Amino acid sequence: MDFYYWPGSAPCMTVQMVAQDIGVKLNMKFTSLRAGDHLKPEFLKMNPQHTVPTLNDNGFFLSESHAVIEYLYPVMFWGAKQFDPVKLKELETAYEFLNTFLEGQQWVAGTSMTIADYAILTSVGTADAVGFNIKKYPNVDAWFKRAKTAVKSYEENYRQHVMVFKNQYDDATGKK
Incomplete structure (x- = not known):
């Protein structure tokens, strides 16, 4: 599962902690908000709201931390x-x-x-x-x-x- 995150995001950190604690390995994808990575067309296809965190599980996309946690948990x-x-x-x-x-x-x-x-x-x-x-x-x-x-x-x-x-x-x- 690809996990698009920005280290300064508390919701991203929450998802990372839950995943680590329950033993789910995330393929971490640093997303630079300053560089506009979240505004690129390929990111917008996954998450039109252009927010992190965003999870891509083989084409199934989630983009809200609580939803991602519920999906992983x-x-x-x-x-x-x-x-x-x-x-x-x-x-x-x-x-x-x-x-x-x-x-x-x-x-x-x-x-x-x-x-x-x-x-x-x-x-x-x-x-x-x-x-x-x-x-x-x-x-x-x-x-x-x-x-x-x-x-x-x-x-x-x-x-x-x-x-x-x-x-x-x-x-x-x-x-x-």
């Missing part, structure tokens, strides 16, 4: 034939924290929806797609339903992106 995270017990415990701990955090709150960061809700929505949607029991966390479950309704483009994007991750998980686990 699900099969490694969930394990080969079942939920990896160590990673599952980490996920449960994160959901317990989020459930407590959402106690008495409609949204993650205040009284109205923010970009934090968008970012978390993709992660919760992916976990839900591969069968993680969100209903075990009533505040998260209620927030998830609310957020899916509030984000008008959720269903369309869910079909286009999150289902890719579910299909990867299904392929890795032999489900179908």
Whole structure:
């Protein structure tokens, strides 16, 4: 996988750390923003928004750090034939924290929806797609339903992106 990055980018660094921690080898492609590498026609074909990070996995392009992380993470995270017990415990701990955090709150960061809700929505949607029991966390479950309704483009994007991750998980686990 080719990973187009600029060292000064925090989102690029986040993707690099996740990839390294889960053992995914990225073919690092330095992208000089100062030299305009991100504005060249070949880069714009991969990412019309001309931003880094950008991932090219044999012609499948992703260009937002959270989406790239979700793409890299699900099969490694969930394990080969079942939920990896160590990673599952980490996920449960994160959901317990989020459930407590959402106690008495409609949204993650205040009284109205923010970009934090968008970012978390993709992660919760992916976990839900591969069968993680969100209903075990009533505040998260209620927030998830609310957020899916509030984000008008959720269903369309869910079909286009999150289902890719579910299909990867299904392929890795032999489900179908």
